[in-house]
Amino acid sequence: MRADLTLIADWIEPQARVLDLGCGEGELLAYLQQARQIHGYGLEIDAEKITTCIRRGVNVIEQDLDDGLNNFRDASYDVVIMSQALQALLRPDQMLDEMLRVGRECIVTFPNFAWWRCRLHLALKGRMPVSRSLPHQWYNTPNIHLTTFKDFEALCTQKSLKILARAVGNSAHQTHWTSHLWPNFFGEVAIYRISR
Amino acid sequence: MSDQATPVAAQASTATPEATSLFAPDSVGLVSARSMEFMTPLMLACGRELASYTLVYETYGKLNADASNAVLICHALSGNHHAAGYYDAQERKPGWWDAYIGPGKPIDTRHFFVVSLNNLGGCHGSTGPSSINPETGKTYGPDFPVLTVKDWVNSQARLADALGIQKWAAVIGGSLGGMQVLQWAISQPERLRHAVVIASTPRLSAQNIAFNEVARQAIMSDPHFYNGRYAEHHTLPRHGLRLARMIGHITYLSEHSMGQKFGRDLRIDKLNYGFDVEFQVESYLRYQGESFSERFDANTYLLMTKALDYFDPAADFNDDLVTAVSQATCDFMVISFTTDWRFAPARSQEIVNALVAAGKAVSYACIDSPHGHDAFLIPNPRYQAVFSAYMHKVHAQITQPTQDH
Numbered sequence: 001m002r003a004d005l006t007l008i009a010d011w012i013e014p015q016a017r018v019l020d021l022g023c024g025e026g027e028l029l030a031y032l033q034q035a036r037q038i039h040g041y042g043l044e045i046d047a048e049k050i051t052t053c054i055r056r057g058v059n060v061i062e063q064d065l066d067d068g069l070n071n072f073r074d075a076s077y078d079v080v081i082m083s084q085a086l087q088a089l090l091r092p093d094q095m096l097d098e099m100l101r102v103g104r105e106c107i108v109t110f111p112n113f114a115w116w117r118c119r120l121h122l123a124l125k126g127r128m129p130v131s132r133s134l135p136h137q138w139y140n141t142p143n144i145h146l147t148t149f150k151d152f153e154a155l156c157t158q159k160s161l162k163i164l165a166r167a168v169g170n171s172a173h174q175t176h177w178t179s180h181l182w183p184n185f186f187g188e189v190a191i192y193r194i195s196r
Numbered sequence: 197m198s199d200q201a202t203p204v205a206a207q208a209s210t211a212t213p214e215a216t217s218l219f220a221p222d223s224v225g226l227v228s229a230r231s232m233e234f235m236t237p238l239m240l241a242c243g244r245e246l247a248s249y250t251l252v253y254e255t256y257g258k259l260n261a262d263a264s265n266a267v268l269i270c271h272a273l274s275g276n277h278h279a280a281g282y283y284d285a286q287e288r289k290p291g292w293w294d295a296y297i298g299p300g301k302p303i304d305t306r307h308f309f310v311v312s313l314n315n316l317g318g319c320h321g322s323t324g325p326s327s328i329n330p331e332t333g334k335t336y337g338p339d340f341p342v343l344t345v346k347d348w349v350n351s352q353a354r355l356a357d358a359l360g361i362q363k364w365a366a367v368i369g370g371s372l373g374g375m376q377v378l379q380w381a382i383s384q385p386e387r388l389r390h391a392v393v394i395a396s397t398p399r400l401s402a403q404n405i406a407f408n409e410v411a412r413q414a415i416m417s418d419p420h421f422y423n424g425r426y427a428e429h430h431t432l433p434r435h436g437l438r439l440a441r442m443i444g445h446i447t448y449l450s451e452h453s454m455g456q457k458f459g460r461d462l463r464i465d466k467l468n469y470g471f472d473v474e475f476q477v478e479s480y481l482r483y484q485g486e487s488f489s490e491r492f493d494a495n496t497y498l499l500m501t502k503a504l505d506y507f508d509p510a511a512d513f514n515d516d517l518v519t520a521v522s523q524a525t526c527d528f529m530v531i532s533f534t535t536d537w538r539f540a541p542a543r544s545q546e547i548v549n550a551l552v553a554a555g556k557a558v559s560y561a562c563i564d565s566p567h568g569h570d571a572f573l574i575p576n577p578r579y580q581a582v583f584s585a586y587m588h589k590v591h592a593q594i595t596q597p598t599q600d601h
Contacts, residue, residue, distance in 0.1 A: 054585040
């Protein structure tokens with residue numbers, strides 16, 4: 001399993017009620033069902049990924065996250081997870097509110113746009129960064145709301161959200177001591193655990 | 197073929213090797229209908245009871261030793277028990293869900309023992325309005341009791357008993373069939389492991405009921421209807437049934453699929469400024485109506501539309517669908533189609549949302565298809581992939597306990 005997912009899994013209590021927004025092929029939920037006996041659903045819009053979830057026995061619901069989470073009740077989940085999808089939403093700020101309406105806490109991961117390679121790319125080439133974690137061109141990228149450690153934390157402060165934990169990773173899913181020292185420069189992927 | 201597990205499975209093998217070779221390798225091949233008599237009275241929702249009745253059904257595949265691989269197919273408004281395969285080598289069209297039932301198909305008959313019946317009240321062999329009422333010696337006609345989806349589920353449960361099936365691996369159905377699946381999950385929770393609800397709804401909308409009412413009025417205002425006693429007058433309300441089918445058919449298709457199929461094409465390449473058939477779509481609807489009016493019983497059509505209108509499982513639980521589906525213990529797969537406006541994706545989402553609120557295991561897929569409500573009957577790669585993936589899970593759970601062979 002991807003290293004960031006292993007890290008997320010460590011934050012989930014046994015038998016938790018979990019909602020995984022943009023669950024992909026359901027590998028995290030499948031793991032959590034087996035290792036933590038959680039009860040949960042994944043939300044996904046990609047047809048093939050939905051089929052994979054169903055085949056592996058993960059409850060998956062076809063739903064566009066940009067339509068919100070109106071069909072989920074207040075405080076009905078222990079944890080709401082969104083891995084590498086926040087930056088692709090129309091309104092990430094509203095989604096955070098929704099996630100914390102539905103769940104007691106939420107776990108969010110996103111590519112850090114202030115990673116040193118992104119900075120270097122933009123500074124030296126003067127063009128939009130293209131990297132392992134951001135492989136698209138500016139015109140076809142689904143990542144329409146790229147953000148950084150600092151920007152995300154500013155939003156949390158503005159919304160009075162508590163940051164319970166923060167971790168850093170890279171697209172190869174290793175961590176390096178430098179990224180703990182200065183995450184907004186050395187961290188390629190940001191991982192946050194937040195609550196109200 | 198390996199040895200049969202039970203007498204039921206022995207009956208079920210209807211295809212002979214040489215006959216099978218006439219058909220595609222993923223066809224169930226030759227099939228035949230069987231019937232089962234029930235002599236214990238069946239109490240109905242309307243308060244009346246049926247003293248005895250017959251159900252006709254077909255089976256495909258083999259029942260395993262512990263009867264854990266049985267799948268029930270519930271049919272829609274005009275469906276019947278002939279869901280897959282052919283009655284003879286000359287038959288032009290296979291059963292109505294042949295695209296989804298057979299070796300290697302989503303409902304894989306190499307794994308599952310599939311049971312498909314004609315519902316009570318039907319007109320394809322099961323006891324219904326066109327059967328003889330044993331009390332009078334004449335056809336029931338309008339005296340046949342109005343049935344509900346719950347009555348069907350009760351009668352299907354008796355068929356399961358008779359076939360030695362305590363618990364279905366899955367109950368599956370589209371449209372009105374999906375309603376039966378939902379009812380099974382709510383009122384017989386201990387008797388199914390999986391529910392597959394396709395292109396369905398937790399209850400009809402006012403618009404749905406309105407279309408049904410127009411269809412009923414078309415039938416009942418036909419001078420040959422004779423208050424439902426047309427059989428006694430040796431006639432049929434063909435005209436009314438034809439209209440009913442025409443209006444029904446419009447709701448099964450999408451604007452797009454009608455446009456694609458017919459556009460504004462004319463039968464003859466000029467307008468003739470009259471009211472006879474000119475556009476291809478008119479010709480198509482008339483043809484559909486005509487062929488239907490010859491093979492379907494008008495009283496059955498009325499009864500089926502009423503069962504649709506009355507279906508509302510939440511009504512038994514203070515109109516709360518969440519409480520209703522809380523009774524269920526099975527896992528669910530819910531499937532809808534983008535251009536279905538009869539039971540639109542939003543109606544399937546109501547079911548899904550209630551199941552999620554009740555904490556039930558459910559997956560939901562909305563399949564992109566141009567074919568409207570009819571999409572649930574038509575081959576579609578994504579629909580087949582999703583359906584197969586879910587049935588793979590159903591099968592895996594059957595084989596798990598005995599995996600060590």
